[in-house]
Amino acid sequence: MSVAGQGGFARTGETLSLRPMRLLIIEDDREAVAYLIKAFREAGHMPDQASDGLDGYALAQEGDYDVLIVDRMLPKLDGLSLIRSLREQGVTTPVLILSALGQVDDRVKGLRAGGDDYLPKPYAFSELLARAEVLARRRAGPGTAAEATAYRVGDLELDRLSHRVTRAGQEIVLQPREFRLLEYLMRHAGQVVTRTMLLEHVWDYHFDPQTNVIDVHVSRLRAKVDKDFEHPIIHTVRGTGYVLRVDEARAPGPSA
Amino acid sequence: MTTLEDAPAGRLGNLFRTTAFKLSFAYLVVFATFALLALGYVAWNASRALDDQMVSTIEAEINGLSEQYKVGGLRRLISAVERRAGEPGASLYLVTNAAGERIVGNIDALPTGLIVDPGQTEANYARIGGAQNLEHRAIMQIFVLPGGFRLLVGRDVAERDRLRAVIGRTFGSSVGLVMVLGVIGTWFIASRVLRRVDAMTETTRRIMAGDLDGRLAVAGTGDELDRLAHNLNAMLERIGELMRGLRDVSDNIAHDLKTPLTRLRNRAEEALRTAETPDALRAAMEGVIEESDGLIRIFNALLMIARLEGVNAREDFQTFDVAAVVQAVAELYEPLASEQGLALQVETEGAPLTLRGSRELIGQALANLIDNAVKYGGPSGEIRLSAARVGDTVRLGVADSGPGIPSEARGRVLDRFVRLEEARSRPGFGLGLSLVNAVVRLHQGTLALEDHAPGLSVVITLPAGDPTGG
Numbered sequence: 001m002s003v004a005g006q007g008g009f010a011r012t013g014e015t016l017s018l019r020p021m022r023l024l025i026i027e028d029d030r031e032a033v034a035y036l037i038k039a040f041r042e043a044g045h046m047p048d049q050a051s052d053g054l055d056g057y058a059l060a061q062e063g064d065y066d067v068l069i070v071d072r073m074l075p076k077l078d079g080l081s082l083i084r085s086l087r088e089q090g091v092t093t094p095v096l097i098l099s100a101l102g103q104v105d106d107r108v109k110g111l112r113a114g115g116d117d118y119l120p121k122p123y124a125f126s127e128l129l130a131r132a133e134v135l136a137r138r139r140a141g142p143g144t145a146a147e148a149t150a151y152r153v154g155d156l157e158l159d160r161l162s163h164r165v166t167r168a169g170q171e172i173v174l175q176p177r178e179f180r181l182l183e184y185l186m187r188h189a190g191q192v193v194t195r196t197m198l199l200e201h202v203w204d205y206h207f208d209p210q211t212n213v214i215d216v217h218v219s220r221l222r223a224k225v226d227k228d229f230e231h232p233i234i235h236t237v238r239g240t241g242y243v244l245r246v247d248e249a250r251a252p253g254p255s256a
Numbered sequence: 257m258t259t260l261e262d263a264p265a266g267r268l269g270n271l272f273r274t275t276a277f278k279l280s281f282a283y284l285v286v287f288a289t290f291a292l293l294a295l296g297y298v299a300w301n302a303s304r305a306l307d308d309q310m311v312s313t314i315e316a317e318i319n320g321l322s323e324q325y326k327v328g329g330l331r332r333l334i335s336a337v338e339r340r341a342g343e344p345g346a347s348l349y350l351v352t353n354a355a356g357e358r359i360v361g362n363i364d365a366l367p368t369g370l371i372v373d374p375g376q377t378e379a380n381y382a383r384i385g386g387a388q389n390l391e392h393r394a395i396m397q398i399f400v401l402p403g404g405f406r407l408l409v410g411r412d413v414a415e416r417d418r419l420r421a422v423i424g425r426t427f428g429s430s431v432g433l434v435m436v437l438g439v440i441g442t443w444f445i446a447s448r449v450l451r452r453v454d455a456m457t458e459t460t461r462r463i464m465a466g467d468l469d470g471r472l473a474v475a476g477t478g479d480e481l482d483r484l485a486h487n488l489n490a491m492l493e494r495i496g497e498l499m500r501g502l503r504d505v506s507d508n509i510a511h512d513l514k515t516p517l518t519r520l521r522n523r524a525e526e527a528l529r530t531a532e533t534p535d536a537l538r539a540a541m542e543g544v545i546e547e548s549d550g551l552i553r554i555f556n557a558l559l560m561i562a563r564l565e566g567v568n569a570r571e572d573f574q575t576f577d578v579a580a581v582v583q584a585v586a587e588l589y590e591p592l593a594s595e596q597g598l599a600l601q602v603e604t605e606g607a608p609l610t611l612r613g614s615r616e617l618i619g620q621a622l623a624n625l626i627d628n629a630v631k632y633g634g635p636s637g638e639i640r641l642s643a644a645r646v647g648d649t650v651r652l653g654v655a656d657s658g659p660g661i662p663s664e665a666r667g668r669v670l671d672r673f674v675r676l677e678e679a680r681s682r683p684g685f686g687l688g689l690s691l692v693n694a695v696v697r698l699h700q701g702t703l704a705l706e707d708h709a710p711g712l713s714v715v716i717t718l719p720a721g722d723p724t725g726g
Contacts, residue, residue: 102556103563104616105572122552177587203588207620213627216591239542 021045021066021136026056039125053077065093066136072099080113087114094135126240130192151186154246178221185244194241276449280442291434299423306416310395317347317409334360347411354404374400520547557687564694575721579609582643585622597636606645612721613699621695624688625654625714634658650720655713666705
């Protein structure tokens with residue numbers, strides 16, 4: 001929250017997760033690395049860098065990072081081999097793979113090698129940030145978010161077993177897909193999720209929807225979850241995606 | 257590349273190296289060997305037969321003479337010999353005393369000491385009335401009679417030797433002829449083959465140097481070289497097609513991307529010129545990013561289409577339930593459709609509705625079609641999504657009730673970057689249907705655009721992938 005209002009990346013102003021992450025960027029393109037380092041710092045995180053696979057491998061083993069961002073094409077040791085070796089060494093740090101190869105089978109290869117997420121280039125930084133934060137949070141509490149049987153954010157409650165959703169005590173009836181959408185948003189409460197992430201995790205498809213198909217689903221959900229209540233809990237983050245969170249500070253200006 | 261052909265002995269060397277030559281030569285050697293053996297056997301047998309015949313004649317004579325001897329002793333024998341020796345075509349006879357001096361017979365002289373030992377032999381002799389030197393030759397049988405007298409019966413071998421010579425000559429000339437014909441034939445065949453192969457080599461060299469319309473000559477014999485030439489020509493045809501396609505695509509891409517790229521630049525430039533406030537600049541930059549995103553989408557779509565048309569695209573195919581995909585995509589687009597006033601209907605029938613392919617790609621194709629239906633399906637109406645099993649195919653359909661596509665434009669719209677006039681006001685780049693087409697072709701199906709009266713009906717027919725066999 002504290003970043004909103006600073007210059008630079010207004011688009012990412014909303015994306016601060018619960019705590020700053022330590023991340024390692026393994027990428028040999030100097031310009032890209034410089035850009036990423038700057039952007040992550042401005043978002044309040046602590047990025048390190050390595051410019052070839054061997055360096056990256058060594059640093060990843062020593063350091064205690066929340067998330068690794070690995071480019072697939074690296075000198076000395078390529079990205080996928082690096083990840084495989086790390087996994088063999090028992091390093092469980094979540095890995096986000098960046099690659100110019102963006103077809104479905106490339107994704108599958110990357111994930112099979114041990115990666116946790118895959119982002120084709122060119123990407124929007126906000127997308128990268130959102131996904132990195134989600135991965136980092138996953139690491140922080142593997143036993144909490146994924147296996148909780150119920151989520152509660154503010155006055156919104158969702159029970160995963162009974163599929164009951166209530167807000168301020170009132171029951172909200174949702175279609176199955178709306179339920180899954182809300183569940184995903186609540187699981188990542190406080191984190192920005194992009195439309196692509198929603199398409200991937202709620203619908204299990206990886207293509208780029210041409211129009212604002214996802215937006216309409218979210219607005220339908222909002223109509224049920226937000227409309228009749230005082231404070232909206234689902235927010236749009238312009239240029240990036242959506243975030244579900246309780247709006248604490250009702251600051252004079254609207255959060256962008 | 258020219259070292260072999262330019263060497264002076266190269267041409268001949270090439271000839272010797274051809275498979276045709278080696279094969280022909282091998283056949284020649286084998287055949288000649290067999291011919292040699294066969295003819296040799298015949299010659300040898302013939303010669304032996306002649307010998308045998310002579311020996312049996314001699315035996316017959318001897319039997320007759322020994323009868324005479326038994327009946328009338330030496331005197332009878334001598335008169336029998338005298339009588340026989342005088343007859344025309346007579347064998348050779350000689351009776352000598354113990355010292356080897358002639359008593360009666362038609363042999364004048366023999367090699368010294370020959371008459372001493374009994375048995376069969378072949379030796380020279382001289383005839384009575386002929387020249388004194390031992391110029392004739394005969395097979396003889398010599399007997400020792402009581403009292404030391406010798407009896408010799410023989411047959412001249414001149415006849416036999418003459419026949420032997422004839423056989424030998426025939427044999428020799430046959431084999432010689434075979435060899436000569438063989439060598440000529442081999443050389444002829446091999447050089448014909450070599451000439452054809454050389455012609456093909458020359459043509460391919462020309463083609464590689466740039467004459468892309470060149471084709472290999474087909475001799476019309478239907479043999480393996482012809483078949484090779486046919487297949488190579490088909491391959492060249494396909495390569496020509498692909499290259500023309502590539503050229504077309506690059507031309508189109510260059511042409512069609514100029515517009516958004518120019519637009520991008522113009523926006524940025526305009527912002528530089530006219531933006532007064534940071535907010536205005538920010539808005540302009542955001543616009544630039546939006547345009548860039550659009551361009552990135554175009555490139556990604558083009559890449560995907562190109563990849564789909566490539567050879568290895570079918571590697572990761574799996575069998576999946578297409579009804580589920582249809583339902584999922586419909587469900588994804590339903591809110592958007594209803595916002596536009598369009599009712600989305602889904603009908604699936606028949607089972608199993610399985611396909612062998614990529615779930616993602618089929619999903620994307622359907623999404624593109626529904627997207628089009630939502631964009632161009634008219635202000636209100638319905639979109640009908642269907643999946644059905646028809647025989648051993650799966651038929652997927654997306655139909656809307658909008659203005660549709662006029663029949664003359666239906667071929668064009670599948671090309672890249674084609675957008676009809678009516679569509680230009682809406683967002684999009686004209687790649688949606690091209691992608692769908694590429695996906696359908698990858699799955700070995702067909703795409704048909706029909707009149708839904710009113711509206712457009714897109715029908716995709718794909719071979720069903722049965723769960724067991726795939």
